[in-house]
Amino acid sequence: MTTGLKIVTIGGGSSYTPELIEGFIKYHSDLPVREIWLVDVETGKEKLEIVGNLAKRMVKEARVPIEIHLTLDRKEALKNADFVTTQFRVGMLAARGKDESIPLKHGVLGQETNGPGGLLKALRTIPVILDICREMEELCPDAWLINFTNPAGMVTEAVLRYSNIKKVVGLCNVPIGMEMGVAKLLNVDHSRVRIDFAGLNHMVYGLDVYVDGVSVKDEVISLITDPEKSITMQNIHSMGWEPEFLQALNVFPCPYHNYYYKSGDMLEKELKNFKEGGTRAEVVKKLEDELFELYKDPNLAIKPPQLEQRGGAYYSDAAVRLIHSMYTDKRDIQPVNTINRGAIAGLPYESAVEVSCVITKDGPKPITMGELPVAIRGLVQSIKSFEQVAIEAAVTGDYGTALLAMTINPLVPSDRVAKIILDEMLEAHKAYLPQFSYSMV
Secondary structure: OOOOOEEEOOOOOOOOOHHHHHHHHHHOOOOOEEEEEOOHHHHHHHHHHHHHHHHHHHHHHHHHOOOEEEEEEEEEHHHHOHHHHHOOOHHHHHHHHHHHHHHOOOOOOOOOOOOHHHHHHHHHHHHHHHHHHHHHHHHHHOEEEEEEOOHHHOOOOOOOHHOOOEEEOOOHHHHHHHHHHHHHHHOOOOOHHEEEEEOOOOOOEEEEEEEOOEHHHHHHHHHHOOOOOOOOOOOEEEOOOOOOHHHHOOOOOOOHHHHHHHHHHHHHHHHHHEEEEEHHHHHHHHHHHHHHHHHHOOOOOOOOOOHHHHHOOOOOHHHHHHHHHHHHHHEEEEEEHHHHHHEEOOOOOOOEEEEEEEEOEEEEEEEEEEEEOHHHHHHHHHHHHHHHHHHHHHOOOOOOHHHHOOOOOOOOOOHHHHHHHHHHHHHHHHHHHHHHHHOOO
């Protein structure tokens, strides 16, 4: 009888995959991964082979007994899997470029997981994740689905609401990036830092920040008002915070809050970048081209440090740390996207939230955070309303529901502008939106 875990990674040709492989190597002594199946689609075949060969070199160099399998046959890979991780992008970077550029043409923020871009990414992605869930029900009904595909909160909630898969956890590298940022700010080891996270994916707040169990929130808030010390991500330009605003807010925002609290400044910056050099998608495309050239090197057998410029820093730490804690029933505290179950008052019981959880062999157990502070409650509830309507639109293919979702998003100024952008984006992405084929206008 074979022993050890079978991991399936859908979107295995992603530039992020070396992060994941590095994580499984790091934890292998007590996370006995036997085989990793990297799965992709025909259009991603070349990248899958490049990344897969690097993964094989990495495990050989590390001398760990992990078999790497490459396939375009998702069903073959899913048979008897223990964990299924998802990191795919429907339409690849060309679709991201449209998500970012079309709204900007109409004077609206273009960003891949927020505003109109986030909506269209959800409309393309949710039908695919639900197809994967149906295959998992048949081929690996006991497996855990670990979703890293954006928009991670909406994808996780779609699985909870519209599939029979309940063993699902959504994951994002933003919270762990915030923890790492605090550790760097305070010059302490990451293991000493803990943050009480509550909110939604890319709309999460640190309600309190601790070092060795002692609150340091006031000190951290004071430090991050300095633009030179603000905690940022590679894909988000930080504008710096007004000290009085942040002190009055009295919680620790994530980098994505720049899009909501500094909408005008962020729009101006993105329009400038768009006119001068293009969208973030074009920057990422150049980075990916450079990464894959590195990955082709037959002498490369480790994750290259240049990958951190891609925006996926700490991915392996977040993903493999979670799987490790579930497998070992570690019961440590980690922030993940999971069913609310009353952890955050004022949000639906059955909806997906991003919240600190105790990680067990039976999955995440959300820590009760209670009512969110009044200053942030309304924005979080507004985004949750948008998410739920967007998910319904993705599943039903109903044009009116999609327009409603677009209009109620806080980053869209009016129903008129929403309709203009939606119509153009539906047309631009029609190859990946078969559920809307009878409702195009």
